[in-house]
Amino acid sequence: MFSEEVNDVRAIVADGLAKVFKVSQKAAGLAAGFRSLMSPQYSEVRAVKAVSFEVEEGETLAFIGPNGAGKSTTIKMLTGILYPTVGQASVLGMTPWRDRQTLAHRIGCVFGQRSQLWYHLPPRDTFELLAHVYDLPRDQFRRRLGMLVDRFELEPLMSTAVRKLSLGQRMRCEIAASLLHSPRVLFLDEPTVGLDVVARRSIRELITEMNREEGVTVFLTSHDVGDIEQVCSRVMVINHGTVALDTSVAALRRDYMKMKVVRVRLDLGVGAGAGGDGGLRYGDEDDDGNDDGCVDGAGLDIPGVQVLKHKRGNFKLQVNTATTSIDDVLARLMQIGRIADITIADPPLEQIIAEMYAEGR
Amino acid sequence: MGLAKYVHIARINFAAKTAYIGDVLLGSAFYALILYIFVQLWKVLGPSPGVLPEGFSQKELVWYLAASEAIMLGKAPIASEVSDEVKSGAIAYALGRPYSYLGFKLATYWGDTSLRMMVNVVIGAAVALAAVGAIPLSPARLLMWGAAVALALTLNFFMVMCLSLSAFWVEDTGPFFWIYSKVLFVLGGLFVPIDFYPESLRRAAAVSPFNLVLYAPSKLLVAFDAATFGQTVMMQLVWVVILGALAAGLYAMGVRRLNVNGG
Structure with missing residues (x-):
C-alpha cells in the first residue's frame, strides 16, 4: 500500500495513522495542585486510532464525523501540522510532517475557524503577501490573481479591510487565497461553518468548479450535509478515531440521506379542506386532548411521512423520499391550505451517523 | 528571494499596525510624560555635587533617558501573543506555511516595532531638545546608533521568544515576563545608566545581555x-546568535510535542 509506485498516482495515502494526545490531569484543591506539581499525572486520549485510506488525484472526499471523532486531527497530520504517534502518510508523494515546507507549496488549506487574511488590511494585501510567501513570479501571480478575482467575484472586495467584509465574503477570499499558489490538493476544514444559505451555496459552487476545471483534489470536513452532497463524490465517516464508513455520496444519499425534515406553515383560511385532507389530518389533538404539538395524535396517513410536531397550521414532518417524493407531500399539503412558509432540511449529520450505527454499520 | 518574503511580512504588519496608530500615539504620550518627569528630576538633582556619575552631564543624562525609554516602549509586545499561540495550539497553523515561524515572528515584530520607534524617536528628540537642547550628533553617528538599536531590539526579541516558547512546557509564562521586564529595568539601566550603580551591581549588569x-x-x-561601538555590536551579535539558536532549539523541541485542540 505504501510503495513509491502507489504514491505516484494517489494524492493522499494514510496507512495506520494514529494520534494519541497526553493530557495532564489535576484533581481539585490546593493540595492536589501541589501534588500534581511534584508528580504530574497524565491520561492518554486516542484521537485517531490507525486510520488507513487512499484518495485519488482529482477526487472530492468528504471526511465527516461528529465532534471529537478525529477529523481535524487527521487533517492536521495530513497537512504536516501534527506528528502522528504511529503510522505513515503520504500527500503528493511527500511525508507531510517531514517535507512540510516543500509540501506547503503544493497544498492549500482552509481552516474555517482560522483566518489567513490580515484583519485590518484589504484582501489585496494578503494576496500580495502570499505571493511573496509562496515565491510566486510576478507574472504568474498577476495572472492567477486575475483569474481568481473574476471567478470568485472579488473585485468589489479587494480594497475593503477584511474586518468590514461579511463572513461569506471573507470565506470567498480565504479560499481564493488558499488557491493562489495553484495547489494540487485542497484541504478544507469546515469551510461553510457559520455562513448563510446563499454564501454556503456560492462556496460549494466555487470549490466544485476548481475541482472540475483544475483537477484539484478536495479533502473536506464538514458538519453540513449539503457540503457533502453538493461538493463531494465520496464520503468517509470517521467516529471514535476509526473509519466507520467509506462509500460514494450516491450510496450515502440512497441509504442514509433519504430523510428530509419539512417545516410548513399553512394558511388554513384559504382552500382548507378543498379536495379533502389528502390523507393528512391537520389540527388533530393528542390523546390528552391538547393540541400541544405532540406526535401521537397526528394520524398521518401518507406513506413515508411522519408528523414530528403539529399545531394548528404548523407542521414538522419527516419525509422518507424513497417512499414519497417531496413534490407529492407538497401537493397534498396544498390541498389542505395555502402554503404560507416552508423549509426543507436534511436531518443533522449526527442523526445520520447514529442511524448508520443503529443499522450495525 | 528568501529574505524578501520576511521584508514583505514586516511591511504588511507595519501597514496593519497603522490601523492602531491611536494606540501607538497613546503609548508615545506616556513616553513623553515619563521623559518630562525625569527631565524635571534631573534639573533639580543635577546641580547637586556628587549626584551625576563621572562622564555624564545633565544634558547627556536626559538624552540617555530619551533613548533608553524609546527602546523600552518601542519594542512590540509579542510575549503574550506567542505564549497564547503556543498554549492554544494556534502556532501549529504556521507550520503549514512555507516560512520559518521564528522568521515570521521576527518580521511581524519589526513591522510593529519600527512604527513605534519612528514615533518615539521623534517625540523623544522633541522633548529632549526642548528641555536641554541638542547634543553633538553627526549623520554617521546616528546611523551607527541606529544599527546598535536595531540589534538591541532584535536581542530583546529573542529573549522574549525564548521565554514565550517555554509555554510548550509551562502553563503560565506571565511571571517570566514580569521578572524579565524588572531585570531589564535594573540590569538594563532603564532609568539611570549602569555607571551609577555600586561596583558589584555594575559588573553584574555589564556582563549580562540586558x-x-x-x-x-x-x-x-x-x-x-x-571602540565601544565595535565592542557593543560584537557582543550584541554574539548574544543574538546564542539566543536565536536557543529559541530555534526550543521551537523545534516544542513543535514535536505540540498538542492542538480539536479533532
Missing part, C-alpha cells in the same frame, strides 16, 4: 566612541 538592550545603545548616543 545592558546590551538598553544601556549600551543609549550610552552610544550620548558618548560615542568607535
Whole structure:
C-alpha cells in the first residue's frame, strides 16, 4: 500500500495513522495542585486510532464525523501540522510532517475557524503577501490573481479591510487565497461553518468548479450535509478515531440521506379542506386532548411521512423520499391550505451517523 | 528571494499596525510624560555635587533617558501573543506555511516595532531638545546608533521568544515576563545608566545581555566612541546568535510535542 509506485498516482495515502494526545490531569484543591506539581499525572486520549485510506488525484472526499471523532486531527497530520504517534502518510508523494515546507507549496488549506487574511488590511494585501510567501513570479501571480478575482467575484472586495467584509465574503477570499499558489490538493476544514444559505451555496459552487476545471483534489470536513452532497463524490465517516464508513455520496444519499425534515406553515383560511385532507389530518389533538404539538395524535396517513410536531397550521414532518417524493407531500399539503412558509432540511449529520450505527454499520 | 518574503511580512504588519496608530500615539504620550518627569528630576538633582556619575552631564543624562525609554516602549509586545499561540495550539497553523515561524515572528515584530520607534524617536528628540537642547550628533553617528538599536531590539526579541516558547512546557509564562521586564529595568539601566550603580551591581549588569538592550545603545548616543561601538555590536551579535539558536532549539523541541485542540 505504501510503495513509491502507489504514491505516484494517489494524492493522499494514510496507512495506520494514529494520534494519541497526553493530557495532564489535576484533581481539585490546593493540595492536589501541589501534588500534581511534584508528580504530574497524565491520561492518554486516542484521537485517531490507525486510520488507513487512499484518495485519488482529482477526487472530492468528504471526511465527516461528529465532534471529537478525529477529523481535524487527521487533517492536521495530513497537512504536516501534527506528528502522528504511529503510522505513515503520504500527500503528493511527500511525508507531510517531514517535507512540510516543500509540501506547503503544493497544498492549500482552509481552516474555517482560522483566518489567513490580515484583519485590518484589504484582501489585496494578503494576496500580495502570499505571493511573496509562496515565491510566486510576478507574472504568474498577476495572472492567477486575475483569474481568481473574476471567478470568485472579488473585485468589489479587494480594497475593503477584511474586518468590514461579511463572513461569506471573507470565506470567498480565504479560499481564493488558499488557491493562489495553484495547489494540487485542497484541504478544507469546515469551510461553510457559520455562513448563510446563499454564501454556503456560492462556496460549494466555487470549490466544485476548481475541482472540475483544475483537477484539484478536495479533502473536506464538514458538519453540513449539503457540503457533502453538493461538493463531494465520496464520503468517509470517521467516529471514535476509526473509519466507520467509506462509500460514494450516491450510496450515502440512497441509504442514509433519504430523510428530509419539512417545516410548513399553512394558511388554513384559504382552500382548507378543498379536495379533502389528502390523507393528512391537520389540527388533530393528542390523546390528552391538547393540541400541544405532540406526535401521537397526528394520524398521518401518507406513506413515508411522519408528523414530528403539529399545531394548528404548523407542521414538522419527516419525509422518507424513497417512499414519497417531496413534490407529492407538497401537493397534498396544498390541498389542505395555502402554503404560507416552508423549509426543507436534511436531518443533522449526527442523526445520520447514529442511524448508520443503529443499522450495525 | 528568501529574505524578501520576511521584508514583505514586516511591511504588511507595519501597514496593519497603522490601523492602531491611536494606540501607538497613546503609548508615545506616556513616553513623553515619563521623559518630562525625569527631565524635571534631573534639573533639580543635577546641580547637586556628587549626584551625576563621572562622564555624564545633565544634558547627556536626559538624552540617555530619551533613548533608553524609546527602546523600552518601542519594542512590540509579542510575549503574550506567542505564549497564547503556543498554549492554544494556534502556532501549529504556521507550520503549514512555507516560512520559518521564528522568521515570521521576527518580521511581524519589526513591522510593529519600527512604527513605534519612528514615533518615539521623534517625540523623544522633541522633548529632549526642548528641555536641554541638542547634543553633538553627526549623520554617521546616528546611523551607527541606529544599527546598535536595531540589534538591541532584535536581542530583546529573542529573549522574549525564548521565554514565550517555554509555554510548550509551562502553563503560565506571565511571571517570566514580569521578572524579565524588572531585570531589564535594573540590569538594563532603564532609568539611570549602569555607571551609577555600586561596583558589584555594575559588573553584574555589564556582563549580562540586558545592558546590551538598553544601556549600551543609549550610552552610544550620548558618548560615542568607535571602540565601544565595535565592542557593543560584537557582543550584541554574539548574544543574538546564542539566543536565536536557543529559541530555534526550543521551537523545534516544542513543535514535536505540540498538542492542538480539536479533532
